[in-house]
Amino acid sequence: MKIIEKIKTNKSIDNQTEIQKICLDKLQSRPLPNPESEQWRLSNKSKFLNFLDYSVNEKDPKFDTPFPNTSQNTIRLVIGDICQIDLIDKNYSIKQLSEDKLVKYIKEQISFFDQNENWSDLLNLSLNCTKNTLGLKISGSKIPPIEIFSHASSNSLNAKTLVIFLEKNCDIDLLQVNLGKDNSSLSQSTFFCLEENSSVNHGVVSYGENKSNLLNSLNVIQQKNSEYNLGSLHFKFNYARFEIRIKQSEGNAKTNIKGMQITKKDEQISTYTKIDFHGPNGFLDQINKSLADDKSHAIFEGSIIVPKIAQKTNASQLSRNLLLSNRAQIDTKPQLEIIADDVKCKHGATITQLNEEELFYMRTRGITLTEASKLQLSSYFQEIISFIPISKERWDLLDKLLNEN
């Protein structure tokens, strides 16, 4: 609770920026999220307190990216490690957002915040200094794939913020990698704004080490005719929360989400999603898969909100869960809140174990039980992982990581 104590007394958070001040004020009145609220009800309290029990790290040690550089023309950025970015090609431009614009945009976002729902963002913004904030404005076409790294260092709490503006008619592949370290907490908040006709394939891969914690919050605003595709994977965290809030501000936009979380030992990983349709003809296809083993706990909670204005919305949400051990737990709660009448909305949820018939079939063909289960699991992963925009070299690495896990 070191952090909260500090927030309460406002000590040692020096040289506060304007945004830090606003967020600190908000947090001071109610420093912790309401444990009885739907969003925090299932969160493991002691693990959550452990997240808060580190002191803030503002200096970044040397960072070795775990993914080797590839021959491909990939743009690689590390939050907290960048001086000035100005990439201008004849087809595209990637520029750093000016501080004024960045502050203005974040302030505007804060005005829509709900103390409980956006608690992770409030914490992130109140701890984060300018150095650990990356704001990008991307326009043009034929943009090479972008990779952005956020990393924690041991024995500290690290807050990183990413703001991305995607201009009209722009189209990108973006892979965001969040890396946890031994005994560390990482708070990552991402704000994504997609203008008209833009499209993004967004990958979020987060993995930690022993006793890593993560609060990952993703806020997306989609303008008309934009397309947002998200593939995400979270694993190897003692405690992790992935919060996704997507708003189709005028409808007529497409959202595809494929997420996966893997929990082992006594880990707890949860995914919360809230998809808000603020206009007609919205489209959503979401699938979230969890795999819980040992004594771990996997949580999924997703809501789809379709107000009166969002006629002709077509939304579907599926939560698929594999429970592999007697002591593991899975909670899932897909929910629909609908007012518009001319809509197609559906959701589904299943909790099962590995398919015995398939296992039996493979074994009759001479494949061992372990191998057969591995095969089944990898096919279970495949649907999600193939959706993450990731190059061949990265893919091998990820495969290796998953196998180790």
Place this chain on the structure above:
Amino acid sequence: MVNENLVKDVVKEPYKYGFVTDIETEKIEKGLNEDIVRLISQKKEEPKFLLDFRLKAFRKWQKMKEPDWAALGYKKIDYQDIIYYSAPKQKEKISSLDEVDPKLLETFDKLGIPLTEQKKLTNVAVDAVFDSVSIATTFREELAEHGVIFCSISEAVKNHEDLIEKYLGTVVPASDNYFAALNSAVFSDGSFVYIPKGVTCPMDLSSYFRINSGDSGQFERTLIIAEESSSVSYLEGCTAPMFDTNTLHAAVVELIALDDASIKYSTVQNWYAGDEKGIGGIFNFVTKRGKCLGKRSKISWSQVETGSAITWKYPSCLLLGEESVGEFYSVALTNNLQQADTGTKMIHIGPKTKSTIVSKGISAGNSKNSYRGLVKMGTKATGSRNYSQCDSMLIGDQASANTFPYIKSQQPNSEIEHEASTCRISEDQLFYLQSRGIEFEEAVSMMVSGFCRDVFNQLPMEFAAEADKLLALKLEGSVG
């Protein structure tokens, strides 16, 4: 759109059970305190254990907070502004139906519930509850021949004290929730059913609840015990007159099924729902729960919820016995400004337990209709299965339909499946039916009835027909 308006016209049938019976009643003063609880107990000449049960519940209730998690909005209930006991005045003891006030019999006749035993056309035994007390129970002798006990709960307290003491509050403990605690403290009457070992109840049993006075709440309690290898089908109906005040109804229903026993509990709830502007109507806060204690026991809930301004109701099953089965079939219809937050809880505790949930919600007007359900697989529920299906139909663009399924599993060797969908009555379908010469209203009613078919199939014969008609009436004028 022409059709939209037409559909809206189809739902405006006035509430036909809205009359008030002018009858002399005995009421106690408004308000709730320990003395009132003692007074109710004294009036009913209850044994000490029951008074203790009430007082304990009351003390717990005082410390509890009214739940606010449901997707409902209603003005605060003033619990001190309610009369907790109201009974039609009558002679000390009634030995036969002839002595019941003819006005009361007339009331039930008007509601279509024949209490006089000459009208044995329908083979259903009825327990009629008017405000706080049970008026009459029919077919008692015939049931007694089979050893079936069917009487009001106050009579059961006098004649079968041991059974009441053994089972009351074992399924829904007094401290279970705010409304259950309130009910445990002040419950006035209700039905008691006991089916002995090996008996299949020879006829359907039924309770008919009628609220008559506008300022008294109704707090009834139903307890059904099915011994080994027995079975029973129980029906429940509810109506109330139209008042422009809100009346509180907080009931508790407890079902216990032992080895190989089966209980089927069906409800058609048609309390007064308030007018188009949302004035008046019943606040319906009900705790219904069944315990499948025995091996291979089965509890099946089916409900048609069309009335009440506010519905807060989650009939649940605790599946303890090996291979026990829980079922929930529900149709909830809301119109105008009605709000319903209803669903079920299936708690799988024993191994190889199975549950099925089929819920159909229809929302019209400015109403709000939410399904809220919990499916939980405990650590010992190996080989258990659940299947849930929740469909919503939206009529008009002002009504809301929400689905909140809570799913929790701690047992890898079990399967849970849940699916939900939303639809509306499409223009194409209406056009097709109309092009075949079917009137618009009939087409709408056919489609609604088709939508609810899975649930209606589970209702007993008499109820199914009634429910179909009820929905058609309620929906008249609101499809779009």
